Structure formats: C-alpha cells, structure tokens
Amino acid sequence: MVAYLLCAGFGTRMQPLTEDTPKSLLPVAGAPILDFLVQALRDWTALDAIHVAANHRDAPSFRTWAASWRDALNDANVSLAVHDDGVTTTDDQLGAVGDLRFLLRETSLPSDGALVSGGDSLYRFPLSPLLNTFDGETSRVLALYEPDAERRRHSSVLQLNGRRVAGLVEDPDQTASRRICPSFHLLTPEALTTVASYLDAGEDPDTLGAFIHHLAQRERVEGLRLPKEPDLRLHCNTPSDLRRARQLLDEDPRHVLSKSTIRRVAGL
16 A cells, blocks of 8 residues: 655745745654654555655755655665655645645556545554554544634534544534544545546645545545544644644653554444
C-alpha cells in the first residue's frame, strides 16, 4: 500500500514561522512534525511507498528532510519520494484534493488502497491498529471527539449513522455531532479513482472533507470512533496551535491510549 502525504500548503496562518521552514517540518518535542507520522508509518506492515506533495518553494527543504529518513525506510523496504507540484504562490495552490490528483498522476494507482493524510497533525495514540487492519475493501476515516466548539469550526464535522459516514459539514452549528474528521483517510482503490471525476465536475479542490462527503454519498465510508479523550489529535495550523502542542508533549505522555484500546473501541 501507499501513503500520500499532502504538504504543499504555504502555511500562511503559521507565519512568520513558515517563512524559512515548511509548516510540516516545524519542530515539536525535538523533531519535525512530519517525523511523528513517518515514524508511525514504519509500523504499517503493508506499506511500500510514501509520496509527499510539496510546493516549489518548499520542495528543497522536504528533499533534505527525506534524505534523513531514507536509510531507515530502505531497511523496511519502503521508498520515500518528494514531488514538487510546481506551485510558487498561494494564489495558484492546487488544494488538498488537487494535490492528491497530482500525486496520483505522478505515481501508479495503488491496487490495494492508500493512506491520504495531511502533514501538520500529531496523533497521541498508536496508528498501527488502524493501518494494519485496513484491507482496502472499505474506506475508513477517523471520528475523533472534539468538545471545543471553536476547534470544530475549523474542522470537518462528521454525521454518522452507526459506523457509516452519512456526511460531513463544515459548519458545526448544522449538527449536534461532536465527532470531527481530520485529514487521515484510508481509501480504497475505487475511491481513489473518483478523485479526477470529482475535480472535473468542478467540486471543491481545497478540502479533503468535501471529497469525503462526496464519496460517502456514493459508497460506504466507515468512521472509526475513538474514545472521548480530549486532544487525541493536535492540529498545528497556527503559532498558538504549535505552542499548545509543544506544551502538551512536554508535559504529557506521547500516547494516551494503548493499541488494545484502539482495537476495542474502534471495533477492529
């Protein structure tokens, strides 16, 4: 299987910190944010390749970062490639779904499914139970509890019918749901083939949540509900987010849930 990591944004809300360093490579707890995700991906036994989308300005920084991982990933028989989408200004950004299409064009479509993820979040629980139980038959997304209304306003909020995703909304006032859907999606090959037609139809290229909503109207997408534990995901999108993530990881354990808890609660 393949991991597509979407890191091509310019991090405008994180300025001035992102003037010289891409947002996904800003340090938290002594390492770039993206390191924590790649470290977790090493435990995915079916993983063959990691593909990172970067804008033209940041591509050299990502290539330097990738070189630091190459030996460790080669030992695990996992390739790592950085793909420059050629974008030089925020006005020309492809958007998250646009960059996913860019990566799908750059690589061969995986026959067994893929992880599609942003690169600016830290997860305070082990990802391996989610990754290693994905068989490529049904798309899956995270359904994380978020009690804070302001954070929900900056998230895609899930509407669930049991385990099935009924839809996503960008305005939390439209739903009583407290479950958000971060950019961490396990998608089937069939789901990936719909990306091009979704964009060709003029749909929203910017947010993965809009694509997942579109997908859920056409095929089964499952939401993996994790315990009602706060701060399971730390989204580093602004300087205050970054400060908060650094503080939490300095004070609390890296993981606040065990693998067995993840399997039990998510029904894996």
